[in-house]
Amino acid sequence: MPRLRMRRQMFGAAACVVLVLGVLLASGPYGCNRGIAADEVVVYCAVDEPYASQIFAEFEKQTGIRTTVQYDIESSKSVGLAGKLEAESEHPRADVWWGSEAFLSVRLGSEGALSPYKSPAAADILAQFKDADGLWTGTALRARVLAVSMKSPPPFPITGMGDLADPRLKNKVAMSRPTAGATGAHLATLYTVWGPEKAAAFCRDLHGNGIALLGGNAEVADQVGAGTYSLGLTDNDDVTNASANGGRLSMVVPDQDGPGTLAMPTSVALVKGSKHEQNAKKLIDFLVGKQVERKLIDLKFARWSVRGGEGEAIKAIEVDYHAAAKIYARAQREGEALLEGR
Template sequence: MSRCSSSGLALMLWAAMAAAVCGCGRPDTAPRVVVYSSVDEPVARPVLEAFQSKTGIRVVLVTDAEAAKTVGLAARLEAERNNPQADVYWGNEPFHTINLARNGVLAEYASPAAADIPAKYKDSAGRWASCGLRLRVIGLAAGGEAARACAAVKGVADLARPELRGRTGMARPSAGTTGGHVAALYVAMGEAAARRLLESLRDNGIRLLGGNSQVVRYIAEGQLWAGLTDNDDVLNARRRGWKVEMMMPDQEGPGTLAVPTTVAMVAGCRRSENARRLIDYLLSAETEKRLVDAGFAHCSVRVEPRGVRLMSVDYNAVVAKLPYAVADALRILEGRR
């Protein structure tokens, strides 16, 4: 064998060994789909695993911490707009989803699974649709003096009652569903009335916490007697054996705010066909039932709920008001001028 042949063979052997070590030259050809999700991971993961088992498409799930969950994932999608890493966005609320659609981050896809979803719970251009309604609720202490003090609470304004002074809480409006709730109140009540409401809560010593689950934990521990949160946070607390009651606020006023989960395809995603299949699955009645059975969603988007009157709200109008309402609410609640 010549010296050149020996050198060539050695080079080929070295390249083969390097490829074996680093995995180069063997691209991952298995079908997969990447989903960014602010749905609670213990709820989202079994749904995605069921899709994976059914289709053979591997699902890569990316989540974030509660305090920055939706806000953080939305910011990440915006930052990756020119080089999208996600294929599907599965949000726990509609507010940031609508903003992402307006900013061109989401693609049009009219899923056949969304055909029976009412128009108010999906984008007219097909850039997102909803599956499962969560509710903004008031968590209440159970038993003793705290329960007696909460007996008259029927709505958000009652959290300013003197017997609850210093004993109420809410998540900071800058993150999660609380910001959408505040903006919805600005839309439903008008700015002046919403400001007066927030001022009364501030003057009664409402505490601003890091997330909805923390509000419920403080109620269970006796640090708070009542607070604004989401239905799933109360149900999760009950599963842990915590004593927390739940009520649907403002049934005699503007109504209880419904917060639909949302599903969308990321514009320019790398695996669009797999994304469509996952979206169809997430928007199906089968998946919606799983969300309700898990206690994450309170009811279906496909039928009007029984026993609760929902706030009549235009989610697009809420999103338009969101930045201003959140900034104004923080200024008021933090006592800034």
């Protein structure tokens, strides 16, 4: 009788442990089933959710392939998502990388996180906007622009980047912290095109003019629209968003009579070790296609085409992505220190 009771109790102990593990494991299939689903493609996406979600919805409708999307977060931008992709490189979750610019894709490619894939839909894209080895393909150009407040307008016409350092706008200018995203890329471009000395001097001038460093480009556009600042350096889509949300601001593409502005294509790439490679290739073909680019321009996320001759004309700085990516870390660190007056 005691032996029977002991057995019953041992069984009870084992049952309880199995129950705990069972409950935990029971939640696994929810993910596992989806993880291996043949009709799925997982995307790490640094393109803003309000635009990208519409593109993915269209892709799902056309192909029946379900997209699972991880978006970035404004403050850490695409750098955070790219870091995640790198950290998972031994067992990638993602199939497709859709970056908001090309510099990080260059980095991811050099670190072996991407697989080459030359999409037939990208044949007509200008060579400067795609990787020669097919590691990434650019589509839908955005640009760095100046957001001009209509609520607290500058006392002179705005034409270029130099206006940010104009003393007449002291303490009335703003930009995003160059920790990540387009602002970091912009700084890296200036370091490459102007040379480190001139770029550093410009950062010093901006600090001298009391430039405010905000949490993201969207915040810059919003604050300019609210009249807190007269002039802000941001992205064209953030100006569009702020304007749509009731902000009173206009947009100036800087230095169109000079060297031009930084034009940034979004970049699409196949992740190395993708679990759904065929679906991933279908999505890449879709994303770099003309229709999606047109839609992104219509949605006012992008303003210009990577195919040339489409959309408005823009004078853009010619960027050596590899050179800019190499100096990215220095530009980011040094630029931030100078902008903060350190």
